[in-house]
Amino acid sequence: MRPLKEFLHEMPKAELHVHLEGCITAEILLPLEASRGEPANPEAFQELYRFKDFYGFLEAYGEVCRRIRRPEDFRTVAGMVLVSLARQKVRYVEMLFTPAVFFRLGLDVDEVFHSIFDAAEQARKSWDIRCSLILDNVRQWKPSFAEKTLDWALKFRPWVVGIGMGGDENGRRAKEYESIFREARAQGLRTVAHAGEIGGPRSIWDALEYLSAERIGHGVTALEDPVLVKHLLRHRITLDVSPTSNVRTGVVPSLARHPLPRLLEAGLAVTINSDDPAFFQTSLSEEYWNLSEQFHFPAERIVQLARQAFDSSFLADEEKAVLLKEFDQYVQMKNPGSKDS
Numbered sequence: 001m002r003p004l005k006e007f008l009h010e011m012p013k014a015e016l017h018v019h020l021e022g023c024i025t026a027e028i029l030l031p032l033e034a035s036r037g038e039p040a041n042p043e044a045f046q047e048l049y050r051f052k053d054f055y056g057f058l059e060a061y062g063e064v065c066r067r068i069r070r071p072e073d074f075r076t077v078a079g080m081v082l083v084s085l086a087r088q089k090v091r092y093v094e095m096l097f098t099p100a101v102f103f104r105l106g107l108d109v110d111e112v113f114h115s116i117f118d119a120a121e122q123a124r125k126s127w128d129i130r131c132s133l134i135l136d137n138v139r140q141w142k143p144s145f146a147e148k149t150l151d152w153a154l155k156f157r158p159w160v161v162g163i164g165m166g167g168d169e170n171g172r173r174a175k176e177y178e179s180i181f182r183e184a185r186a187q188g189l190r191t192v193a194h195a196g197e198i199g200g201p202r203s204i205w206d207a208l209e210y211l212s213a214e215r216i217g218h219g220v221t222a223l224e225d226p227v228l229v230k231h232l233l234r235h236r237i238t239l240d241v242s243p244t245s246n247v248r249t250g251v252v253p254s255l256a257r258h259p260l261p262r263l264l265e266a267g268l269a270v271t272i273n274s275d276d277p278a279f280f281q282t283s284l285s286e287e288y289w290n291l292s293e294q295f296h297f298p299a300e301r302i303v304q305l306a307r308q309a310f311d312s313s314f315l316a317d318e319e320k321a322v323l324l325k326e327f328d329q330y331v332q333m334k335n336p337g338s339k340d341s
């Protein structure tokens with residue numbers, strides 16, 4: 001492995017925008033189906049992950065979720081996902097998860113949560129990776145589902161640290177969820193929202209105004225509005241950017257034309273994420289390597305972005321300080337500048 005690639009792979013990481021459901025690969029699904037005594041069809045599974053645009057992606061995503069049929073399946077799913085993250089030296093993950101999907105599919109959601117927490121506890125003991133959940137909402141669904149989601153979030157603290165908004169950005173207006181997100185903040189939960197991905201700057205403004213979003217998922221259209229950029233800078237709102245995701249869903253035509261370098265030039269706080277690695281055939285390590293390979297960022301700049309992920313996380317200050325110390329020690333010890341190739 002090239003020195004910088006190895007450095008990035010071994011670098012302690014935090015990931016702030018990755019969906020548990022979006023990490024479910026065919027390799028995870030196939031044994032699950034087999035354990036239910038259902039005939040395996042690997043080719044049909046691979047087909048699931050081929051889609052052409054954002055709406056095709058949402059459809060594929062729904063189909064993968066429908067194949068999780070038992071609450072206890074989540075113990076296997078979350079366990080395998082956390083191992084994969086731990087192998088990439090992810091030390092802390094704020095994992096998005098959408099319980100309303102499985103509620104609508106008729107699963108016992110409390111049991112689903114307990115299965116995930118069991119897996120997270122095990123992962124912490126075995127691989128020293130820490131996982132918090134952010135419960136995501138589906139923008140095209142009625143706000144009553146978001147109310148239920150808030151109840152689950154409050155019930156399952158401290159595993160759950162916040163709520164989010166996802167789904168079709170052109171679905172319902174953020175304003176319809178305003179009171180739910182306000183209540184979440186009043187109760188001490190943190191808030192994030194997907195915005196400025198397929199929607200323009202107006203959608204980011206809405207996420208800030210009505211959902212009190214503390215971090216924006218994607219936000220890649222922010223630069224179209226200089227007033228918004230100033231606002232994001234003034235209020236130190238982080239954009240959780242997922243470059244490969246944006247290419248695979250057709251939000252940007254290629255990595256070469258991704259606005260990431262310009263977002264950084266504008267001084268915005270940005271973190272790098274994998275979003276739905278199973279669907280986008282990527283990983284967090286791969287995303288960091290792309291910064292060198294595709295964006296030609298120097299090692300120091302990549303290190304800065306990786307550090308930002310710990311900084312922008314919802315960890316308590318003292319926990320953040322411990323992980324940042326570990327991160328800084330790693331960087332100092334390995335000195336990537338001298339090994340850049």
Ligand SMILES: [Zn+2]
Binds near residue numbers: 017
């Ligand atoms: Zn996402």
